[in-house]
Amino acid sequence: MASVCFCFWRPRVSSGAGSGEELKALLPGEAAARLQSLRVVDGRAVLVIDAEGLDAPARYRLESDVVAALGGAAGVDEVRVAMMADKAAPVPAPSAPASPGSRPPRILAVGSGKGGVGKSTLSVNLAVALARAGCKVGLVDADIYGPSQARLLGTEDRRAVAHEGRLVPVQSEWGVPVLSMAHLSKPGQAIAWRGPKIAGALVQLVEAHWDGAELLVIDLPPGTGDVQLTMLQRFKPAGAVIVSTPQDLALMDAARAVDMFEKGGVPIVGVVENMAGYACPHCGEVSDPFGAGGAEAAAREMEVPFLGRIPLDIAIRREGDAGTPTAAGNGPQAEAFADLARRVRDWLDRTG
Numbered sequence: 648m649a650s651v652c653f654c655f656w657r658p659r660v661s662s663g664a665g666s667g668e669e670l671k672a673l674l675p676g677e678a679a680a681r682l683q684s685l686r687v688v689d690g691r692a693v694l695v696i697d698a699e700g701l702d703a704p705a706r707y708r709l710e711s712d713v714v715a716a717l718g719g720a721a722g723v724d725e726v727r728v729a730m731m732a733d734k735a736a737p738v739p740a741p742s743a744p745a746s747p748g749s750r751p752p753r754i755l756a757v758g759s760g761k762g763g764v765g766k767s768t769l770s771v772n773l774a775v776a777l778a779r780a781g782c783k784v785g786l787v788d789a790d791i792y793g794p795s796q797a798r799l800l801g802t803e804d805r806r807a808v809a810h811e812g813r814l815v816p817v818q819s820e821w822g823v824p825v826l827s828m829a830h831l832s833k834p835g836q837a838i839a840w841r842g843p844k845i846a847g848a849l850v851q852l853v854e855a856h857w858d859g860a861e862l863l864v865i866d867l868p869p870g871t872g873d874v875q876l877t878m879l880q881r882f883k884p885a886g887a888v889i890v891s892t893p894q895d896l897a898l899m900d901a902a903r904a905v906d907m908f909e910k911g912g913v914p915i916v917g918v919v920e921n922m923a924g925y926a927c928p929h930c931g932e933v934s935d936p937f938g939a940g941g942a943e944a945a946a947r948e949m950e951v952p953f954l955g956r957i958p959l960d961i962a963i964r965r966e967g968d969a970g971t972p973t974a975a976g977n978g979p980q981a982e983a984f985a986d987l988a989r990r991v992r993d994w995l996d997r998t999g
């Protein structure tokens with residue numbers, strides 16, 4: 648069973664205190680060799696250590712050594728160590744990129760702590776908006792049990808084929824190639840797999856022939872299960888976008904998702920508030936069925952960027968169901984997705 652040791656915490660104000668390189672130099676040899684990431688937030692040093700192959704006493708010793716080494720360092724008030732271990736499943740080795748020398752696509756994970764907040768809708772529209780802005784982007788539907796991207800991109804009737812042992816993505820009309828379990832299984836077929844098989848499926852989808860793609864948007868299932876762990880441990884996304892509705896329960900789950908990515912060493916691109924403000928199509932009155940401004944306030948509290956709001960609009964649902972993504976059209980909601988894509992692109996450019 649896959650496990651990552653996550654003790655939940657929230658980042659405080661970043662003071663920029665302490666240099667990661669200086670702290671790394673203080674680590675004992677084994678900890679330095681196993682270090683996945685190290686950051687300092689407001690005097691708190693957060694380390695992610697690969698603990699694969701270590702038994703419990705050895706992990707404890709390693710953690711104690713790290714705390715002892717960094718505990719007295721200048722600018723460090725507290726040391727937190729997250730041990731990542733027990734890889735999810737024996738999965739095949741990463742395959743080579745399509746053409747020699749070509750860079751594999753960067754990975755942008757789209758996650759949420761809670762189901763039904765519009766993560767798939769957000770992922771597909773973000774991918775389409777990025778493609779419209781000139782980015783070569785592919786979309787992976789990592790929701791293995793409940794795939795929806797084939798429908799959202801109007802590719803339900805197509806099946807993916809394999810070439811030289813790797814899947815070939817299905818082309819959509821919107822400039823975004825896509826792979827989903829729905830392209831591999833019969834329509835309506837239920838998928839009842841256990842963790843290792845799920846992890847293997849994710850690898851097949853991500854390591855397909857994404858020739859020429861510079862970015863893969865990954866629509867993750869909600870929560871923190873096998874798919875998320877495989878994604879963190881094996882593919883190390885360049886960043887993660889977190890989707891939430893403004894209601895308190897969804898925001899609490901979003902905070903958990905932020906926490907999971909941060910502990911896995913994946914930077915948070917930001918939080919998007921979906922289904923924010925409902926404009927009645929009859930009288931035009933705007934109401935807030937899930938509250939207002941909650942995601943922005945939560946993002947501030949978690950010290951992560953706020954990427955914007957997508958309103959609750961029946962057209963977004965209708966166009967999703969029809970396989971004609973809103974971002975491919977014109978109008979205020981298409982513009983809202985284009986704005987989101989601009990922010991994500993800026994972030995990728997800054998960090999690439």
Ligand SMILES: Nc1ncnc2c1ncn2[C@@H]1O[C@H](COP(=O)(O)OP(=O)(O)OP(=O)(O)O)[C@@H](O)[C@H]1O
Binds near residue numbers: 761763
């Ligand atoms: N901004 C929006 N306005 C109107 N409807 C929306 C909006 N966002 C999502 N929806 C609708 O809400 C429903 C759930 O959206 P979606 O499937 O994208 O959520 P999800 O978080 O991916 O769900 P799951 O957890 O099941 O994967 C869908 O019917 C979708 O069309």
